[in-house]
Amino acid sequence: MVSKALLRLVSAVNRRRMKLLLGIALLAYVASVWGNFVNMSFLLNRSIQENSELKIESRIEEIVEPLREKIRDLEKSFTQKYPPVKFLSEKDRKRILITGGAGFVGSHLTDKLMMDGHEVTVVDNFFTGRKRNVEHWIGHENFELINHDVVEPLYIEVDQIYHLASPASPPNYMYNPIKTLKTNTIGTLNMLGLAKRVGARLLLASTSEVYGDPEVHPQSEDYWGHVNPIGPRACYDEGKRVAETMCYAYMKQEGVEVRVARIFNTFGPRMHMNDGRVVSNFILQALQGEPLTVYGSGSQTRAFQYVSDLVNGLVALMNSNVSSPVNLGNPEEHTILEFAQLIKNLVGSGSEIQFLSEAQDDPQKRKPDIKKAKLMLGWEPVVPLEEGLNKAIHYFRKELEYQANNQYIPKPKPARIKKGRTRHN
Numbered sequence: 001m002v003s004k005a006l007l008r009l010v011s012a013v014n015r016r017r018m019k020l021l022l023g024i025a026l027l028a029y030v031a032s033v034w035g036n037f038v039n040m041s042f043l044l045n046r047s048i049q050e051n052s053e054l055k056i057e058s059r060i061e062e063i064v065e066p067l068r069e070k071i072r073d074l075e076k077s078f079t080q081k082y083p084p085v086k087f088l089s090e091k092d093r094k095r096i097l098i099t100g101g102a103g104f105v106g107s108h109l110t111d112k113l114m115m116d117g118h119e120v121t122v123v124d125n126f127f128t129g130r131k132r133n134v135e136h137w138i139g140h141e142n143f144e145l146i147n148h149d150v151v152e153p154l155y156i157e158v159d160q161i162y163h164l165a166s167p168a169s170p171p172n173y174m175y176n177p178i179k180t181l182k183t184n185t186i187g188t189l190n191m192l193g194l195a196k197r198v199g200a201r202l203l204l205a206s207t208s209e210v211y212g213d214p215e216v217h218p219q220s221e222d223y224w225g226h227v228n229p230i231g232p233r234a235c236y237d238e239g240k241r242v243a244e245t246m247c248y249a250y251m252k253q254e255g256v257e258v259r260v261a262r263i264f265n266t267f268g269p270r271m272h273m274n275d276g277r278v279v280s281n282f283i284l285q286a287l288q289g290e291p292l293t294v295y296g297s298g299s300q301t302r303a304f305q306y307v308s309d310l311v312n313g314l315v316a317l318m319n320s321n322v323s324s325p326v327n328l329g330n331p332e333e334h335t336i337l338e339f340a341q342l343i344k345n346l347v348g349s350g351s352e353i354q355f356l357s358e359a360q361d362d363p364q365k366r367k368p369d370i371k372k373a374k375l376m377l378g379w380e381p382v383v384p385l386e387e388g389l390n391k392a393i394h395y396f397r398k399e400l401e402y403q404a405n406n407q408y409i410p411k412p413k414p415a416r417i418k419k420g421r422t423r424h425n
Ligand SMILES: O=c1ccn([C@@H]2O[C@H](COP(=O)(O)OP(=O)(O)O[C@H]3OC[C@@H](O)[C@H](O)[C@H]3O)[C@@H](O)[C@H]2O)c(=O)[nH]1
Pocket: 168, 169, 170, 206, 207, 208, 209, 263, 264, 265, 266, 276, 277, 278, 279, 281, 282, 293, 294, 295, 296, 300, 302, 336, 359, 362, 363, 415
């Protein structure tokens, strides 16, 4: 009996203990499940957060990358790579003014003098010159660009002046003959005044047009010319003739050092699309499949030099001791019709050749005698005609593409003055 009661008591105690133990186990289980749940939701939250952070980061990256690229481009343009420039000592470095320095010839001369290590100031009124021609120098410490018309006086300190400012193509200089006259007379007077004041040497860009429609062939520097003083070309021809007269008056009376280059027909890259001279007209016409416009019979002759030859001649003349006029040109002479055929072939164009009426007072023959330049400057042209023409064709092809992208294609300007027709501006 006693033992039964004892057993009952023990099992009752065990049952309670068991219940207690079960209760504790249940609590522990619930706690662990809860813990896991909290842990999991923490991890889940974290991964959601990380995921959305990643998405935001990649979105930001997408927006920022093009901006970074733009900044890199801007940095590149600030630390612009200029064409290589020689170092010149203070003694050898000259302060050089180029009037008309943003024009066709002027901009090539700018390139040469900059690369030689000089300080170059370009003055241009942008009538026929363009900023694009010299934009690769803008910001360079040796370079300065001034928008100025030489008809107004200019006060700067320089050692040499290359006076090129003047429209040079017949349609351009005939466009406003009075302005052409003022540029070549008052403009030259102003530049000679500046040369006198600062003791600079001045080189005048004169022209083969001072020989007019020549009766002597080829033309040497001692030929006085055959110019119609009241014809449509007179504003340029006579303007340059009086500019030469002014140079020698300043030399004799005031002791100004002058150099006079008589420049014959020149061509090359950076001629304006609207220039109107024969080489640019023919190339543009051939490239666009339009008729090549020959004025008159095409039997009139010209001799064309490539622009780099001219630039070398100008620099050689400036730094020589030759103060009398010097012809700079390439003596290889062709008829205009031959030029038309040559350009057509080089372009590979199927354009027709169209004969139009003859231009008034058009010189019938022109070819430089360059014995003087050879002897006194050791200069002669070295670029063969076809090589130069191919470079010019390449340039105009690119220009046409550039214009097409900008949706504007100017047509070559008609460069003719009909015989006997007066022109009003
Ligand atoms: O489309 C054209 C343009 C011109 N021509 C002819 O080609 C010849 C050359 O004419 P350009 O207009 O190129 O040049 P020009 O020789 O008349 O004048 C030039 O002379 C020397 C420089 O000083 C000047 O750059 C410029 O005045 C001329 O006989 C002209 O009538 C054409 O047959 N077709």
